[in-house]
Amino acid sequence: MSELDAATRDALGELLLALADDELVIGYWDSEWTGIAPMLEEDVAMSSISQDEIGHAAALYGLLAELTGTDADAIAYGREPDAYRHARLLDHPRTDWAFTMARRYLYETADAARLEALARSSHAPLAQLAAKMRREERYHLMHVDAWVRRLAEGDDATRERLEAAFARLAADAASVLAPLAAEDVLVGAGILPEPMRTIRERWLEAITGPLESRRLAVPSPTPPPDARSSHGADWAWLHGEMTMVSRSEVGATW
């Protein structure tokens, strides 16, 4: 990575941290369904999907660790809650099944738009990883798309929960594709092939039709302020859960 100047390296680090934290946090929230999903098939599906997401996070932390000469596990589990840079959309707790599916739908479609762009990145290790992740995320998209369709066509109680979930998440969904602080540097270097704004517009265009036809709230096109900071109490709780083992035996290996 020595060919990158300091400003570009910092900007790339910010991007990798945002990507990795997103995948880690959604993986942890959704892994909470293991053992208690509405049916056995979904128990298996959510466990497998979460394992994919946490695996993606590990690979992204690995790229960041290589870039900064640090340790991937230390980045993943060694930070205070405020230092995580996941999107506001991922601050909400798991809540009920309809809420989890609504959040997954908004996250996965945004992530797909982002990965499509990153697969064209000038930074080869990131482009290769993004291309690889896209093949796996296709299964996640199919899964959540089928569930949103199914819940949207469900009875009144089901629809009520799904509508409420999309309405509650509408203000936060665009946080996944919020601009990064040093985005100009990334776009200039071709590391991010186009601004987040362009990716966000493409994402919103792709999901507006399907959401409107199912009479579900379309997300706000404008990301919330502090889109990747000031996470709140639910995140502080999850952080405590997911770092419990690493905090109990600092530096342990197995």
Added chain:
Amino acid sequence: MVIAAAEQRVWDALAGIPDPEIPAISVVDLGVIGAVDVDAERVHVDLLPTFVGCPAIEVMRQQIGERVGALALAPRVEVVVTFDPPWTSDRISAAGRDRLRASGFAPPVAAPSVSGLDELLVLAAAPCPYCGSRNTTMENAFGPTLCRSIHHCADCRQPFEQFKTL
């Protein structure tokens, strides 16, 4: 010539290493060995994960290091995990597909492009590895490991797994 012979010995050794999750198939037939390169300093092996988060990668890396190290072709062995090229299920060899079927797994179909959802291709009926029937249904796109889905054959009434098309 000497180098080529040494590299062939590495490939032969790798062909004896089973996949930790589906031991019927070797890491070579699974297509996770991207490249082998030998020089005076080291033996280099590129390892391509089937799934990014595959928990078997460390076990594979360790076994490759041990088996290839035992050949004593160079002072050290380096096993590098890489996504260049990306592993796709098209990398599973014809012999590997036969071994999957023989152990009750439907092999993957031809890997789809990554554009769009390609739902039809992914959801195409997997031929039953027991009776060959295509009268089968996918019960779950997610299975006991990241790379396996769960199916049922309506003819021989046997549940079976498919190595996912990726």
